[in-house]
Amino acid sequence: MTCTALLVIDVQKGIFTGKRPSPRWPEILERIGALAARAAAAGLPVIYVQHDGGPGHRLEVGSEGWQLDPVLARTPPSAVCRKTACDAFFGTALQAELDRRGVKRLLVAGCMSQFCVDTTCRRAVSLGYDVVLVGDAHATADSGALSADQIIAHLNDTLDGFDAGSAAVTVRSAAGLPLEGWAGE
Numbered sequence: 001m002t003c004t005a006l007l008v009i010d011v012q013k014g015i016f017t018g019k020r021p022s023p024r025w026p027e028i029l030e031r032i033g034a035l036a037a038r039a040a041a042a043g044l045p046v047i048y049v050q051h052d053g054g055p056g057h058r059l060e061v062g063s064e065g066w067q068l069d070p071v072l073a074r075t076p077p078s079a080v081c082r083k084t085a086c087d088a089f090f091g092t093a094l095q096a097e098l099d100r101r102g103v104k105r106l107l108v109a110g111c112m113s114q115f116c117v118d119t120t121c122r123r124a125v126s127l128g129y130d131v132v133l134v135g136d137a138h139a140t141a142d143s144g145a146l147s148a149d150q151i152i153a154h155l156n157d158t159l160d161g162f163d164a165g166s167a168a169v170t171v172r173s174a175a176g177l178p179l180e181g182w183a184g185e
Helices: 025-041 070-074 094-101 113-126 148-159
Strands: 004-009 046-051 079-083 105-111 130-139 167-172
Touching: 004 025, 004 113, 025 046, 025 070, 025 105, 025 130, 046 094, 046 113, 079 094, 105 113, 113 130, 113 148, 113 167, 130 148, 148 167
Parallel strands: 004 046, 004 105, 046 079, 105 130, 130 167
Antiparallel strands: none
16 A cells, blocks of 8 residues: 555646746746656656636636646646545545555645645645645745745745644655655555
């Protein structure tokens, strides 16, 4: 059974439609694609989470914006989990998929930092999963009060060490992840 899986959240073509993403988004996107490829090569399950927006939403099901970003096409997923809320576990089969694979630790990357990434990390920990938030592989857009990069930095600082019981969030950079050692650990 596998102990670690990579969860890539909402890396969809339309995620930043009408928004101003981090100026580092192109490099973050490439890093997410490379991380998915490394994880798959190391034997880790790679699970893409895809947000299903309603009619008229920038991620409306079946629309161009709803499609996964082409950078993810380089690494076929082990599974795709579709969601309708910020929490990738809420009303989805994600937990059953992870349990079926024996996953105890999640690597988390994707979009939007303060919404789906944050909510999913916190929920995962409350469900007993250890989480490694890949601090340089998640992104968001500017808000009225903070720039995207300020939001990303704040989330990394806030979640590093967040715990519930024996499970916790650790923030690490993509380059520092020993993926090869985590396939059966």
